[in-house]
Amino acid sequence: MRINWIQLQKITSKMEPILLNIAENKDFQALFTPQLQKLRGFFESRGFEIRIAGGAVRDLLMNIKPADVDFASTATPTQMKEIFEAEQIRMLHKRGEEHGTITCRIDDCENFEVTTLRVDVVCDGRRAKVEFTEDWQLDANRRDLTINSLFLSLDGTVVDYFGGIGDIKSRRVCFVGDARQRIQEDYLRILRYFRFFGRISNTSEHEDDTILAIIENKDGIKGISGERIWTELKKIVIGRMASEVIYTMIKECKLNVLLGLPEECNIERFKMVFKRFEGSLDPMTMIACLCEEVEDISNFHKVTKLSNDERNTGEFILEHRREAQENLENIDFWQDKIVDLEQRPGHDPSLEKLRRRVVQLAKSVGANREILEIIEKFESPKFPIDGKVLMSSGNLKKGPHVRNVLMYLFDLWRQSKFSMSQEELLEHTNDGNIPILSKKSTSPKRV
Template identity: 30%
Template sequence: MISPDTVRVMEALQADGGDARFVGGCVRDALVNRPVLDIDIATPLKPDEVIARLNAAKIKHAPTGLKHGTVTAIVDGHPFEITTLRIDVNPFGRHAEVAFTDDWEKDAARRDFTINAMSATMDGDVYDPFNGVEHLRTGRVVFVGEAEQRIREDILRILRFFRFYAHFGQGRPDMRALLACSRLAGEIVKLSAERIRQEIFKLLESDRSADVWNIMMHAGVVTHFLPEATAVPVLSRLIELEAARHHQGKAFVLRRLAALLDITQNCVPMVIKALKLSNDQAAQLATLATPTWKVSLRMSVKEVEQLVYRLDNDMVRSLLLLASARENTREHFDELYQAATAFRAPRFPLVGGDVLKIGWKEGPDVGRILGEISEWWMEQGFKPGRTECLAKLLENYPNNPDPKPAWLAKKE
């Protein structure tokens, strides 16, 4: 928050007596020494005044939400969302009608949780009208104002409550908030799949997600948007395994989601639809939850290497983590996980052109034949070279217009 780009934007807004502060998540994260990813700025300046000051400072900008008072400044490719102080006139979730104000406390009062209602100056002075600093210190996620009313303004706040509790909470959740979430959980069905997915994925990034998911289930929340996701013990064991393996960086949320699923015939398609996953996300979840090839800790190292060839190292490691969590055992896990990490799959020596050269025409038979030869090659431990694979191809498929083509005869 003190980078040259940030200073440049703040100085532009504060020129000639203008006022601007950092608000929301960037203040919260800075106070607990977490990486600040997005910087949001609030100001009493109206949007046209903000634009004029950015123009004067030769800072690029985009009118990303003028109706709600938001202008995005862009410095060296970094966005800074600048929003005029406002109050909600008619709160309707993302479509609330707002009126601009110059009252910082009224603007803070429209925010969801006390830990998100703080603001800070460039000099580091923190303004905290709702005791957010103390709540952050003690791990309490508390609504600003009356919980049920704030949820009715935007039902997504139910999922946001559990997401922030997973990342910042300690001890038991705030009971008034929990009861309000439970009472209004049936309204979650009105939310778009995209908004639900975004919150759930962020929640699953937390290493406390299994405990929080269990609370959500007991509060009757999960059944309204993802009733297939109830395998909390599996998720808990998976997170322990990830920690033991020193997994760094952002959690692989699709693996954690797969761990939660009670696998039935239509489970995965229903989850894909409920969360409106992208094609790539859907394919990954299907592989993680219901892999085509059987995965267990009773596999041999050879079978693990074959699976790495079919998929890739990362996916096989994920499948082994899930297998260990589901089977509730670590027997043979370390050996197989090491094999999945160390093995580097070689390139199959044959290509489609080799099948065409022995007389087959283009079409599905080419892929089928290559698949059969590659299965043999894998069973041989990936050892046969190109010459041996070509010989196996001719041995298995001798009935063709030219049993021994000239190009092969010359090599002999």
């Protein structure tokens, strides 16, 4: 989508902003470190305005302490660099300068990210070409949601051009201006809308025109990078109101296939697990709840580019969910699963990560509190054999057969409920029925 600069100036009619003073807000006052006071002085002494922008303002109005604070200024990137060089302030070389963002570090203890006011003059639904401006309203107009289009002067005055203050009070989530135009500027805003709806709204009902605009433009998601999709989606599936939001995204807007999810998603299972364990779930656990087959995780990975740990977690849950459901209250089953993960030769040595994987599997099938406590507290017995022990025993020659024997002995040890000693296991190193493993497998395949 192309936006002409002159046309943008015409369609954005000048309006008086709504002003609200929050100088007495304790979280706002807490932001005023000596370093922020210095930053303010650098800009104001040279005739430039600097304000807090976006999400931090929204959070302050919701009585939430901001986790991140971004700043906007009328100074251009070149002017900002001149200011910081003159004041001998170190600048951090981060990506974003082409879009007007400069990051500085004051007194070697606090970083500040400052972005020049801008407008997106050319948009293709993924990225934008920007031009700088000194007009605060034009910058507010390019932002996605009204609740994110607010500025906060450092004297404590919130500046609101598009009704964001009122929308925060009423917990209304809507796009700035025309929803279709905002979405077509960056199709990721479809997912951002749902993320903020779940976070802020006090109702599960969406405005009809917003949903229609999303449905009309949903194919634009195909052009978004998988990493950006997953960054938003992983927050949605474990966030507030996740069940209601996912229902709308899948049942009403039909976004599932575009996001790499199956054509038929198990929303009821998603709801059950989320309702029971909200606040302690991994994003991949919730993705697995929507899926039925291990291949569904592979397809999801093709779109979202999961990390190895995320993909392994999703596949682990789907591989073992059926037997976990059948053994829901079988303590031996869960303990065996833990030992298999944590002690099987060649597996990931990160025990905390592996134990969490079993906990998430248990939650995905609705395990009760007693089972979860056992899983979390169970101390896995240590497998008494490794490659060095095998080689030092004198019973084997060096070679690929050592791995086959090691896996065979591990399975014998599991079958004995972890009771066989090192000496007892070594007696079986030359059994005649030792299976041969494929190169990548850690499970025996008999030939």
